[in-house]
Amino acid sequence: MKNGTIVGALISISILLMIILSGCSHTPGDAAVRGGHSQAGADLYLKGAELGHADAALKLGLLLGEGRVSGPRYRTAGHWFKRACELGSMVGCHNTGVAYEYGTDGMAMDYVEASNYYRRAAEKGYMECRGLR
Numbered sequence: 001m002k003n004g005t006i007v008g009a010l011i012s013i014s015i016l017l018m019i020i021l022s023g024c025s026h027t028p029g030d031a032a033v034r035g036g037h038s039q040a041g042a043d044l045y046l047k048g049a050e051l052g053h054a055d056a057a058l059k060l061g062l063l064l065g066e067g068r069v070s071g072p073r074y075r076t077a078g079h080w081f082k083r084a085c086e087l088g089s090m091v092g093c094h095n096t097g098v099a100y101e102y103g104t105d106g107m108a109m110d111y112v113e114a115s116n117y118y119r120r121a122a123e124k125g126y127m128e129c130r131g132l133r
Contacts, residue, residue: 027055033063042069049080054087061095065105076106085117090124093117 029044042063048056061080063069074080078099084092096107097117103109 027053027059029056029059033059038063038068042074046074049083052087054084054089054092057081057084057087058089058092058095061092061105065095078105078107081105082107082117085120088124090121090126093121093124094126097121 027045028048029041031041032038032044033041042060045056045060045063049060057080060074061077061084064074064080065077078096081092081095081099085096086092094117095105097114097120099105099107100110100117101114107113
């Protein structure tokens, strides 16, 4: 390996570490939300969620659940938590379970569904649900 290649690799690694450590967003919408523009962030999360990105679906659900955005175009927090779970998010599965257990975030109270989603979260490795496997 030539010195130029090594230096280039080290620079790339350094840039990646700076991005990670500086908290740069990795889901479109994160920067808008951090900047206090919840509506713009929600719009970007919605587009991402509709394209099948689990993190975007989860984050849209969280914005809705916290009451930072609302409106019929966004549906409910529970809808997006459930979608995030379907897309592979263990936190989405857990949050769907919570929504069913307590009848919140647009979900009807249903202990059987809550248990099913907690179990899915546990199967994905979510520590708070590990005893349910």
